[in-house]
Amino acid sequence: xxxxxxxxxxxxxxxxxxxxxxxxxxxxxxxxxxxxxxxxxxxxxxxxxxxxxxxxxxxxxxxxxxxxxxxxxxxxxxxxxxxxxxxxxxxxxxxxxxxxxxxxxxxxxxxxxxxxxxxxxxxxxxxxxxxxxxxxxxxxxxxxxxxxxxxxxxxxx
Numbered sequence: 001x002x003x004x005x006x007x008x009x010x011x012x013x014x015x016x017x018x019x020x021x022x023x024x025x026x027x028x029x030x031x032x033x034x035x036x037x038x039x040x041x042x043x044x045x046x047x048x049x050x051x052x053x054x055x056x057x058x059x060x061x062x063x064x065x066x067x068x069x070x071x072x073x074x075x076x077x078x079x080x081x082x083x084x085x086x087x088x089x090x091x092x093x094x095x096x097x098x099x100x101x102x103x104x105x106x107x108x109x110x111x112x113x114x115x116x117x118x119x120x121x122x123x124x125x126x127x128x129x130x131x132x133x134x135x136x137x138x139x140x141x142x143x144x145x146x147x148x149x150x151x152x153x154x155x156x157x
Contacts, residue, residue, distance in 0.1 A: 004078055004105070008060055008088035010148025014038050015086050032057035039081050046080060046137045048073050050094075055081065060088040071100035072134070075152050079105075080138055083149055103134065103154040110147045121153050130154065 049069035068074040114128035
């Protein structure tokens, strides 16, 4: 899929803010390795089926490698990584065995809610549940989205 942009200062606060003294004792490579490990743990905790997952952090970019079970899983991994505070770009280097049509991505704006987004992209506000289901397990409640969050918008069958 390629390179995806995210809002660096929005998203899950997965990376703690180490105190200044602790940061002085670590190299940038050590800090980036720890961030990559946390991101991989987050993906695995969501139960997303992927083999050989590896994430490398370079500055505010995450390079993601692995073999996800399907296209939807690949997209969910990209969104899980990208919707993390401190990550501005995701460089997708994953390979799906059986490629399927890609979903589009939508960045939530202030005042958005799922039915409003569904009306905009599908022409039918009642299709909000399609968007909600396509973004599980990242979304746990259809009413809990935030500006800057990026969502999967799958094609309608």
